[in-house]
Amino acid sequence: VNTVLAINTLISVIVLGSIYSLVTVGYVVVFRASRVFNFLHPQLMFIGALMFTSVASGGVAGFLMGTVVSVVAMALLGGVVYLVAVHRTLGQDHWIQTILTMGLGVAFLNAAQFIWSPNYRIVKPPFKEVTWSIAGGGKVSSTDVLIVVSSATLSAALYWALSRSSWGLRFRATAEDPALCAYGGMRLKWWFCAAWAVAAAAAAIAGIGYSMRVPVDPGLSEVGLAAFPAAMIGGMDSISGAFAGAFVLAFIQQYGTAFWGPTVATPIAFACVLLLLVFRPNGLFGSQQVGRV
């Protein structure tokens, strides 16, 4: 691994980690609210990107308009999915809800292919691609910068909203002690619904971001699934852990590929996740679960 490869791999870690972080935060938000592993999330990422291709027109204004419309539409879809399907299983074991999201994932993937056709679509960046050289032979493209900057901005906003704002405080409270919140008059149903909406919106943004690098096709949902280990690394109920886990996963995958090739890198990434879970079952930043008998 020479210097140029090392630097460009680092840049790819930052770009990929930025996309993963938006996907991962969606997993975490839903898990925090309802203790459900949401395997519908990758398909929401795919559908968000598809919706963008239908709505967005050319230029910066068209791109922004397409993003806003897609994100709002996906937030609504996420909320509706919770109200119509997931909420009805409230009180059931969480594994039932997890299986439900898997089933919904298959249904949504096929419905998306039916609505938009299985053909792939291409997302064009809103400006002409430019590449800049940096020290050590590294290359950064304008699309990379757009992905990282927009992802960092949205991640910061999400982190503030979920961890620092009064809205976030209530949100955390519903996740940590729903019974107490219900006694206090909070309408849990709508708070959980909001969590699903936020997660779906984040998925849409991640889907649009990733689609600037590859065509929008059903394989996009596999990218969403590939980010799931990041949530486990960071801790399924930790927002800051979601961001950390995303970059750790991207680092392992990319440098694993650089050193040992792609065939070895994927098993190494999952081996690291397993190893971490052996020693820190709640991930790097996940909270300890106390079981009382």
Add this chain to the structure above:
Amino acid sequence: MMLRSRLALGCMVASLSLVAACGSDSGSSGSSSKDPYVIGFVGPLSGPVAPSGVALLAGLNAAVDGINNSGGVDGRDLKVSAKDDANDPAQAVSAVRELKSEGAVVMYGPQISGLLGAVADIVTQSKLTTISSAATTATLVPPAPWIFSADIPPQAQAAPALDFAKSLLNKDSLSAGLISIDTPAGAEWFDNVDKIASSEGVQVADEEKIPVGATDVTVAAQKVINGHPDAILTQVTEQILVGLVPKLRSLGFEGPIISYHAAGSNAVLQQLNDKGVYAARSAAPLTDSSDTGAAFVQYQKDAQAAKFEDQANSNGLAVNGYVTGQIIVATLKACGSGCDSDSFHDAISNLDLELPGLTFGPVKYDDDDHQGLDTVRYYHWDGSAVVAGDDQDYTGTLPVS
């Protein structure tokens, strides 16, 4: 009373037997001489690889609609029975059984090499002629008796890619970087390039694999560029090619990027807007204004009638579905009226089909050669249209030695 009942029952059985006898066809498995020929299609119509299956099916349907609109084959229409295997071997096996029970004379598919391997035994046992876009060395060398290739296999495109690179760069020797999808077919293509590289005057600078579900291609791109190749040859999916080309360019590679035939549709070449990206084609793209051969003109008519133009331009595999449709039609015509599965197999085993303007060489099968197509031409985006990179055709056959 008992006698009358038995007599009535006997008459009823005799009548039913007579009706059944009148309805049956002496040469086929229960189908009437007026019934349409059933053409089976098996491919991924849902799931992550659905775009390829949908494109191939659209091409097949355009060809079938075209022949039906002109009166069918010997007065019989063709009917496509499409089965979705969802890229799942178990579903592919079920699809073969269903098609056999429906009386299909031929099956087009499965379209993924692993699935073709999964159905190879049942196809042989049930004697169902199978034409597949995913035939590989495993089924072509020596040829499996009931499996025929619908297209030039990826593994056979070692020599064409190297010859085209040398012609393009006007060099007798050059350095080439290879990037392939991480599949057995990709590994075999690497081996085949390595086998002939030295005799072709080519030094292989680096070989990189990209997983099917790769989330990033930066590392593979940079590693290949580190070998300072004159040209980069790729066998990656269209989806990966769209991300790979800009990455190679942004990392500083300025030479030609030469793709195999299954990636680099008109839409992708236009989207990439890169005159240095060349894609092999085993059949002419719909927009090729230089082609005026009879088969190409018919292709344009059928595509227009089937409203198939967008599909043909957005996925390079669509035309291969159409070509396969023409192979099936030609075989049915050669087979004669009352063609069944056995006689279809006999006919295709001696097929020598010219498709002027549409393919760059004949589709030719015999007992020792089930590859069929072996010629490609390279196309690129010249800034305003997708045009041939040069006027030459390049051939590649299996096995490579």
